[in-house]
Ligand SMILES: Nc1nc2c(ncn2[C@@H]2O[C@H](COP(=O)(O)OP(=O)(O)O)[C@@H](O)[C@H]2O)c(=O)[nH]1
């Protein structure tokens with residue numbers, strides 16, 4: 769390797785997990801990060817919940833029925849799966865493995881149960897971020913203005929928010945999502961710093977060796 773190869777230093781892909789109570793803004797942040805950064809791709813989960821308007825099958829989620837979901841569990845197709853709000857959600861393993869081998873990063877929008885399962889499997893490849901709302905009132909307002917769920921579902925999600933937030937300290941980083949542009953900048957900063965970690969830049973020793981030898 770010569771000095772001109774700095775841009776080609778091989779890097780190990782990382783797994784970036786975003787969790788939050790429903791309505792805190794992780795879908796919005798994920799979409800903006802994915803638009804901004806072509807080195808990271810979304811892990812598209814399978815779910816048994818109904819599709820919301822504006823959501824696309826295969827893009828936001830793979831929308832499946834319960835029998836299909838159970839079949840996927842039985843065939844060992846999930847990296848992790850959990851029950852959230854009376855529905856099943858799971859992360860298909862194959863696309864994640866393919867991306868990481870390729871040195872691409874993967875973004876996960878999953879709950880604390882899934883994060884714990886991934887921690888056991890992925891260890892140091894995992895970077896976890898918890899998104900908090902600025903206040904309870906903002907959280908409720910966001911769930912209502914999203915206008916995608918019935919009032920009953922909104923109430924259910926509010927009731928579960930305290931539970932979900934009790935897991936905040938299990939995450940590496942916490943972002944309070946007041947203003948979306950600031951939160952996006954903070955998230956991008958985390959990703960940039962994590963990518964620069966020595967242990968992720970697996971091609972670095974060869975690069976430095978070449979530098980020291982004047983090649
Ligand atoms: N464990 C796990 N949780 C997931 C997965 N996909 C989504 N979730 C979580 O399920 C919860 C509900 O997601 P969703 O129905 O899209 O509602 P939203 O978060 O309010 O937009 C959120 O906390 C998601 O992070 C998954 O594959 N595994």
Ligand SMILES: Nc1ncnc2c1ncn2[C@@H]1O[C@H](COP(=O)(O)OP(=O)(O)O)[C@@H](O)[C@H]1O
Pocket residue numbers: 788789790791792793794795796797910911913914945946947948
């Ligand atoms: N920083 C923010 N300020 C105001 N509204 C926000 C902010 N972040 C997200 N929202 C809005 O709040 C609602 C819920 O956000 P969403 O990303 O769907 O949350 P989650 O995926 O965490 O359930 C959406 O209508 C979104 O446009």
